[in-house]
Amino acid sequence: MKVLKFGGSSVANSENIQKVLAIVAKESKNQKVAVVVSAFGKTTNNLLAGANEALNNISVAKEIIENLKELHFNVIDDLVKKNKQEVSEEVTSLFNRLTSIYEGIFLLQELSDKTLAKVSSFGERLSSYIIANAAKELFDANHKESRDLIITNNEYLNAQVNFKVTNKNITSFFEENKHQVIVLGGFISSNVFEETTTLGRGGSDFTAAIYAAALEANELQIWTDVSGMYTANPRVVKQAYPISEISYEEAMELSHFGAKVLYPPTIQPALRKEIAIRIKNTFEPESAGTLICKNPKNGNEVKGISHIEDISLITLEGGGMVGIPGFSKRLFETLSVAKINVVFITQASSEHSICVGVFENDAAKAKELLDETFSIEIDKKKIKPIIVESNLAIIAVVGESMKNYQGLSGQMFSALGRNNVNVRAIAQGSSEKNISAVINKYDAKKALNTLHEQFFEERTKQLNLFVTGVGNVGERFLAQIHQQKKFLKENLKLSIKVIGIANSRKMAFDDNGIDLDNWKDALENGEPTTLDSFHKKVKESNHINSVFIDNTANQQVSEIYEKYLRDSISVVTCNKIACASSFDNYKNLKHLSRKYNASFLFETNVGAGLPIIDTLKNLVNSGDRVNKIQAVLSGSLNFVFNNFNADSTFHDVVAAAQKEGYTEPDPKIDLSGVDVARKILILARESGYKMELEDIAKNAFLPEKSLKTTNNNDFYASLTKNEAHFQNIFKEANDKDCRLKYVAEFADGKANVGLQHIPSDHPFYNLEGSDNIVLFFTDRYPENPLIIKGAGAGADVTASGIFADVIRIANK
Structure with missing residues (x-):
């Protein structure tokens, strides 16, 4: 059995839900599947916003409800056909109940944790019910309320699970239920009084892990909008890439330090039962994602770099602390009673100071409480008043194998130092799974990119x-x-x-x-x-x-x-x-x-080897638009017509071009214009235009009999036989003081290739040897085109162009 969890972005609208159902259909072909879904995208935020609005303005709260109804009924209209009336009636009933709760908030002017839990539960109750009914039309599926199975204490907004009762409920239900797919809402639960509780924001991941552990599932899949856990936040570090495999402990460290793809408590139930967790992308289901397991395959000693912003550093410092027991106990006890989470701890061995990191919105409260706790010592000058530094971030380098490699800490801090990132505090446990540093929030992006380059990009x-x-x-x-x-x-x-x-x-x-x-x-x-x-x-x-x-x-x-x-x-x-x-x-x-x-x-x-296509890509990628291209794109033809004159034969010049390696093995490909037509076609396509080879007008200069030859010997013989034809072509251009160039043109969505008479004032006139030239007329280069010119044929320059592409892959 597998448990699949789909987050809010995965079920944000009908189109996304169809992708979800396709994934579930595939995964449930040969085994039973439990599907845990979040509320439709942003629904929970809107529900809570409506509850807060209801305190002051019930009409605004009801507008929020109407917007949510529109979203949910759009999904019903798109995905539910058979039981549409029944589903619509149930969803209408749920929204009516929600409206009544908002009206109660308005009348009582009270918004308790109990009410907030009840309000926020509607997102998952609605989404799981609608998705289950959409699933029923595609495969054997059913719906179950998570509130009936997951039992917690009375902490309404961040409830603690009673695993003994919960596990019994889950196993009993799934033993009796014969459906192939069960759809359940995440995040929501209930206490022994059947009152709604919730598992905290991010609790849908936790819900899925609870089901997976109770059912001893083969795998827990977390489907989201990214392809796994990344080496760093890809929004900040563009070179970051998904981690293929990672241990439970490494995943916990990364998720704790800001890797939002996974809610940290999710890992614990799976870890206890050694159930593999796979992070997958709903929108790229073929991507491998990240596998979290007990024994991941060996990889980089540093698995990832993560960070948390909006941190404040609180320092308890003073000579009166040295050798006196109890200071640490009093500090952490004060913060614990106030439910202030400590995310970072460090203490000097001299016991002169203790430094802890808390979230910035807790800093003022923490200082006030700690100043009160240590008021006597502060008054007697044994310690300083509590010091608070804000606008900070914690950056963490994580990897279970780091302890086996010497010098990683040195690499980390020297790299930060070279880039002028000041480190305010450092913490490293004896297990060496995590090296953390507190830095200025302003430097967070630079620090992440610096460390990613150090540990993931500098290696051979x-x-x-x-x-x-x-x-x-x-x-x-x-x-x-x-x-x-x-x-x-x-x-x-x-x-x-x-x-x-x-x-x-x-x-x-x-x-x-x-x-x-x-x-x-x-x-x-x-x-x-x-x-x-x-x-x-x-x-x-x-x-x-x-x-x-x-x-x-x-x-x-x-x-x-x-x-x-x-x-x-x-x-x-x-x-x-x-x-x-x-x-x-x-x-x-x-x-x-x-x-x-x-x-x-x-x-x-x-x-x-000329950077023609690369330059064109850069133009297009940067938002420029190509309007016209004029080019001499055949090094072989340019060589031929630069060397052909009244004193030479066309046959001998073509033979010399082939000997120099300027032509294709079959020189007719070049001389027929097919090769040039292919080139202008490629440039047109890379410019964003849809075009076929047959769309390109080709003005041939070779006699028909030459074009119809089937081997090189016959082709060269036909050139000798038609020497007078080629001499006439040369004479006609020479009499006009022009040079012959085989030109490719693209404009207004049309392209042509052919031999042209080029006057002395044209950029193509002095093109020598086997050189190529391309003129790009674009929105940014409308009158004076971007020109690329240089050797366009020959084995050495072609080989160097291939070599350059190989290096591009290495730099990818």
Whole structure:
């Protein structure tokens, strides 16, 4: 059996509840499930606000009720069909009772804890009843009031559970109940007098844990709006990421110190029964989330960094404390009687001072009470008046394995010191699961980012590469990786291993990294390969940070990218076919990249090593809009027309371009304009436009017979045969004092490619060699375009572009 708890954001509206029901349907296929739900998003806050308004203005309180009714009846209209009238009548009855309570508050001018508990219970009573009835229409489900099962003492707003009675109630009910799914409200309970009590804010998590422990569930799942417990608060530390596995103790430490994804008391019932807790994201159910268990897999010695803001530091200090017993007892007893929670404690070994941290809204009361408690000692100057420092925060580094590593405290405080974060107080228990420091609240964000960088980002990152295609570009790429290995490790904290290589015949693998001095021998002695066998080997290797590199121009290779991305293996490619395939396939690859957290990078699809696509992405991501693109995007065609003249033959110039590595293996792809069309298509798509290759107008300059050849020999023969045609093209441009450039254009949602006569005053006129040039006309660059220019073809620059994409993945 499993227990699933869904928080307020997960059940905020009909759309979200449908996601919840889909998750429950999947989880309940082969086992019984208890589902604990919170009130619909913000409902509890609104209920309490209405109760407070009722003291002064009953009409405002009733307006709040009307808004809540609208929310709840919208959900009923969307999700409940079969028993709609019955459900509507029950919900109307509940709102009528709530209205009566508000009217009682107004008439009596009294709002007790007992009444507040009763008011706040309506959120879960309503949500669980409505969701249960929506569930009944999809699968075998039923509803049960948690108030009938969870019995507490008489603390109405933060009740203590009578586990003996509660556990008996829960086990008896579930033994008798035969439904596959039981939907229960979280947070609410009752005392022995059947009066409503609550388990405190965050109590829905606690409720789910109570059920899980009583039923000895296989797993307790907490479904929320984030994908687990993070290494730090992702709203503050953008580089933070979910922790895959964590111990109960580590989770308690993190939740205590501000990791709001989990209510701290939740862990205790699960810990006693050693029930695993999994934190999951309702909106990304395929994400693994965080598993909280007894023996998590080994990971980073520091599991997470958390913090609490709005802290005040209270110091009891004076020479009269030294050697005199009882000061600590009196301090904590005073705070305990006043129900003031202490979140931080430290005491100097000299016994000259005791320092405690409390929440800021308790500080004034704490000072007043402590000054009274120690009034005699203060009057006699044995100790100083209580010192209160506010606007502070506590930052905590948590990890159960920290005790096994030397110097972690030193790393923590030296990193804070380098960034000018002043530490006001320090606490560390002998178990060394937590090192806490009090700092200025203003420095909290800087401190979190500093420590996250220290413990999670500074280490050497390992990338494992699997390279297919080791011809001109692939060979240069491996050479560049080999050459830069030491530099990357020393300067970028990056270690790159080439684990697998393949050509069209053979493949070779080495889990320790292929020797790049002798990779050709390794490949020659490798095993026969196919695209599927190479993929299977990569998948079975199961290396962290795996990257598949495609240095080919092969369509079949491009068609297997999807498999790698689905296996969370990043893809880097200079092969333009995938991104110039159907728009649906292009978008699907992008979607899979995001879904499976695997990069899909193709900078070299346009301009070889030039940062054209990266620059375009930055423009779009920063809110700019591309209106027009003009470009010379073929290094091979630019080389050809820069070197072709009346004294040369077209055949010889094309052959020279292929020999230099500027053309595709089939030069007709370049000369037909297909390659350039693919490139402008990719730029248009990256600019945010939906377009297919067939939408691009292509003005061919090759004779029809040349275009119809099926191999390179026939193609070159056709060039020789049609030399007069090419000479006429050259002469026509030369007579106009123009140069020939193969230009790609995109504007107004349309694109075309073709040979143009470029006059001497045009930016393209002096484009030499195999250079590329791109002009981006955008909202921010309307008249004077953003220009990117440089070498746009050749094995070395293409290899360097692939290398740059690999480094981008390392820096992700």
